[in-house]
Amino acid sequence: MKPTPITLTRQGLLPDDLRVARAESAPHLGPRVLFFSGGSALNGIARRLKRYSYNTMHLITPFDSGGSSQQLRLAFDMPAVGDLRSRLMALADESVLGQPDVYALFSHRLPGDAPPRALRDTVDELRRGRHPLMSAIARPMRQLIRTQLDCFVEAVPEGFDYCKASIGNLILAGGYLGHGRALEPVLFMMSKMVDVRGTVRAIVDENLHLGVTLADGRRVLGQRALTGKEVAPLDAAIASVFLFEDPKTGAPVEVALPKRNRRLIEQAEVICYPPGSLYSSVIANLLPAGVGRAVARQPVPKVYLPSLGPDPEARDLTLADQVQAILDPLQRDAGPDVGTGRLLTHVLCDLSVSQAECDAVTRRHGIPCLRLPMKDPGRDIYDVETVSRVLVSLN
Incomplete structure (x- = not known):
């Protein structure tokens, strides 16, 4: 049985098989869904979305400092390219x-x-x-x-x-x-x-690195030190995140969103903060100056799909805390007068997330949190077909 796609309205969830069928019949006219992402967590969904749209847009973090990307960064003092290549391959015809x-x-x-x-x-x-x-x-x-x-x-x-x-x-x-x-x-x-089948760009074309300040005041520098994949997971919660240029000092720097990427955000019909490592894959893309303002100007659905499996970067964070972590850099950039609803309109969760957690998101942030059957049976990941149809239905 095929999953039922949805459209978000003020009244709740409405099925929209017609919209999904239309996109499937003409993917070259499919919706412009924009993702702030990095890493490989979104690749399966990105690959399946080609069935419905050749117009997805992917702003990718070039701040990775692990694996073979690190060797290139050390050799040439350059941005990381591994996540960019990975997404290009996922979107290849x-x-x-x-x-x-x-x-x-x-x-x-x-x-x-x-x-x-x-x-x-x-x-x-x-x-x-x-x-x-x-x-x-x-x-x-x-x-x-x-x-x-x-x-x-x-x-x-x-x-x-x-x-x-x-x-x-x-x-x-x-x-x-x-x-x-x-x-x-x-x-x-x-x-x-x-x-x-889509557009893939680095969020900025700069040679920068990712750093965090922990809840106990310590600073941790470099993306590879955050994810818990190549080194031990962090032993304290992340309090804030920043970009830096000089690995010797780790001094925070500001960088502006390029105009070409601002225009990409302005073309979006749906904006998605997707599953992946919370800070190094998602929030890293929200740090450049101008991202929050560009997002706030777009009157389109803006959804968060939280990761289903364990995320070492989200240590001790509730779902409502994760939402706050995403909103923080956006609100700093957009300004105090910009309401939460202009930066994030919905949180979409699998049924494995409790109703109590969803209710806490709405109470704290005023954002609807909707539970849908979207999990791949037997694994802590999303079913790519279900998520693809849901996203297509949002526009």
């Missing part, structure tokens, strides 16, 4: 895999147990066009990709660690260096190569 050979190359990851020399040789084979993944790509696209890899290899420092490196990340890094240290041109180029 899979109806016929528009450019299957390019997709395979960008998605390929080097092994973690090969000798360093063997990994360097593999990258050299790719840049020379001799590796099967590269030789399978038709000209002139093959030459274009090799040019980006040339830029990377010519600049890479001695001893760079290729262990588990994503080839797509290396290509993005080379494009970044070859385009005057700018992300936007190379993201646009990669989007065209794999026929991305």
